[in-house]
Amino acid sequence: MERPGARDAGRGAGRERSRLSGFLAALRKDLLLQWRTRAQFVAVFVFGATALLLFSFAIGPDAAALRQHSAGFLWLGLLLSSTLALADSFESEVQHRALEGLLLLPADPRALYYGKALANVLQLTVLGVGLVPVIVVLYDAFTARIPALLAIIVLGAAGLSAPGTLYSAMTAQMRARNTLLPLLLFPLVVPALLAAVKSTSLLILGDPMGQLTSWVALLVAFDAVYWSLCGLVFERVVED
């Protein structure tokens, strides 16, 4: 005879499988969209590199000062570029009213959110990694700890992407979307930006006091809070 809990456990596992397949389908869709609009990604990268070039004019031709501020410039460049990339992430869904179709599918809206947010993390990570050689050339900001730098870029990109994807879902449906997304996102990501800048700076300039772990922990905490919270409220944001 079947135990009473076994059927519930089976249903639960089935629901988890369906959620996972929904998430993978959403991720695949968004990565495919990003690949097909890669010319736009190149434009966003050029925008970020131009911003890095302009930051040096604000400081002046002082090589030591430029190197000291290079981590801040990298993350500001990435933050400014991210608003362009994130603003586009819901654009196609809204333009062709595809969001309504996606929400009508028998898939968990959270799977849609996490698929898009993860696709944005990958895009911002590629953008961040692409901007690193620019700061090496312009500011002589080199670090041999490449895996650690990559991990910080991934964590920082995740910090920008979690609230950025949620706000993008709101602002894509509004007028003045290009103004509102940075207005909402910039104050919110201050802790992630601060932690990412300090961690990257410690990698480039050295970490004699051993502060890197604390800053990375703060970045992880920010990511954990916003990846859980934004996933939880996404359904309310897109419901009609």
Place this chain on the structure above:
Amino acid sequence: MGNSRWPFVTAGLGLALLVWGSVWGLFYAPREVYMGDVQRIMYVHVPTAWNAMLVLTFAFACAVLSLLRGGWGWDARLEAAVEGGVVLSALLCTQGSIWARPTWGVWWDWDPRLTTTAVLLFAFAGILALRGFVDDPVKRAVWTAVAVVIAYVDVPLVYFSVRWWNSLHQLQSTPETVSRAFHWPLRINAFGVLFLMIGLVELRARLAWQRRAAESAPPLPSGVAVATGRL
């Protein structure tokens, strides 16, 4: 939402207390030994800080209740509380700058509390802007509530990140950390700002309620004098 007179009475009481506490603090409380007369700004600065946090916490509670229970009442209170929080945070930054110039020698310092207040000010001002751009009242209510929850959760993260980054601010002032001679004006003003804020938030919530009701009012029958607004 009711239309009783209690918010007017509360705001009036708050204003009277604020005048009383400020006159006491400015003219009758003793002069502080090290900072001199500059310290007297504490009588409005500290109550503003306490009440700014209180009204933003109230906004967070309204946002959670609006998301969980729905209903226009919580949305109207949310709009009022966010506006109150933005006004108090702006006042707090201004008073802090006025105090910082003669005390620290700079208008601004990247101290955790000051920076957290500035970040909160911009975050909640952004939410008000978001509210202004959404035409659908249901989406406006849900999105504002979501944005407030997200921004409020950020407060401890901003505070601790800036605290690790830099710190100069003196310990926060409470009746326990200041001399007994300064207690009464500080307490009177704290209740003054509190009552004033409660009254104003309730009145602003009623206004938000009426605006939303007017937005979704049924179409008028022909022959009604629209210009007078009377049916």
